[in-house]
Amino acid sequence: MAQHMNLTLKVWRQKNDKTKGQFVTIQANNIADDMSFLEMLDIVNEDLTRKGEDPVYFDHDCREGICGMCSLVINGRPHGPKYGITTCQLHMRSFHDGQTIVIEPWRAAAFPVLKDLAVDRTAFDRIQQAGGYVNVNTGGVPDANTIAIPKRIADEAFESATCIGCGACVAACKNASAMLFVSAKISQFALLPQGQTERYERAQAMVDQMDAEGFGNCTNTGACEAECPKGIKLTNIARMNREYLTAKFFREEDVHVQS
């Protein structure tokens, strides 16, 4: 039998990015500990809707921990009090009856609040568009595994590619820096042969876009790595720094091709 609990939620409510937000206290009663955190919010929203009030906006999609859509800073921690999971994978058994839960959106100038707990993460899309892609020739589909890649390198690239772009790294960072995200995206291509064509232009273009979006600067606290639901490592940031500085100091001719 599931245990049931009553909770006090302090939820950030904000009409849109033009208005100021504030915390609103909402009671969440008769919540089963088997529910996910988002299911708990669904129940709360059903209650609010029945009462004729505006439901709490929050982002979600797959609810399987792989899409990177859900967010929420729960009691000061991105994706809640557990490590290595997204908010949709967090269950109410991680909380206890009578607990007060503070729910905030990702807080960063580059992630403006759309409404309540949903933020605009298109800054990440623009960083990707600046260089997070590879050239692919048109024509027939090449045979698989025609390019030999050492298992070690393939694994490392795969580790970086597991980033789901949720933005928890930005939310966790005291400086609201996006370097873990950007470094994972740069790394996955820098490691593989297919990514070599744009390798050094990519590092520069993506870092430039990251800076232009208004993210903060990394101070190597490691908070991003600790809070990342996919376990993206700080070594990615070291690799990004290396790629960028190498591009700037040793591969400058690559960017003089076009002007």
Add this chain to the structure above:
Amino acid sequence: MSNSKPVLSSSIGRKLIMSLTGIFLCTFLIVHLIGNLQLFKDDAGYAFNNYAYLMTHFAPIKVVSYLLYASIIIHAIYALVLTLKNRAARPIAYAQNGGKANSKWNSRNMGILGTVILVFLATHMNNFWWKYHNDQTPYIEYSKDLATGVVTSKEISASEFHDYQVTVVNNVEVTKARDLYKQVDFAFQNIGLVIFYVIAMIALAFHLIHGFQSAFQSLGFAHKKYVPLIKGLSVWLFGVIIPIGFALMPLYFYFVK
């Protein structure tokens, strides 16, 4: 992918500046500690005062010292600029912050630790560097018997001093020097200053435990074998040996001398 912005106005470029100035300041600390170990010699400051003269008058060392002053200023200014930019990157703070669950206290408070160190540096430079360069230290004359190596000393007045000089008469080496050693001894009779120095060294320890290894991360250094070595140096050399070595100096003069 078009032309890229200049390196030094980028986030990674600014990190590079912090990193390089920081590592340079770290290497200075090693030299500074080794040199100042001469304070522990019970020779009325003979070795230390000669060393102080060398460090302030030998041209290559003077060049390095100007680099050092520049590094301190650049490191502090960039820290301020980066802190302001980082504040702007999060205009609305979290109501509840779970920082201690994901990062170490010192890594999140480098600015506060750095400010303590900066205030300490101002005090430290004023106590010794300024006084040494502005004739505010006492003067001393050493007589070293070159046959036996025995050194005797006596305090001399400003009118007897003229300038640092070493003369050998009748196999006795006479050295006239600014007595920075005496100034150190005098300054560290003040318990308030001793406590401040010890606190500043604790701040330095926590600053460098994060800072030294962080500098290598900013440079893009990631290596299975050598990163643990750098982290070890961060903790044991820059977090333990160097701050304790420096902290022992005021404690030695207050409690032992």
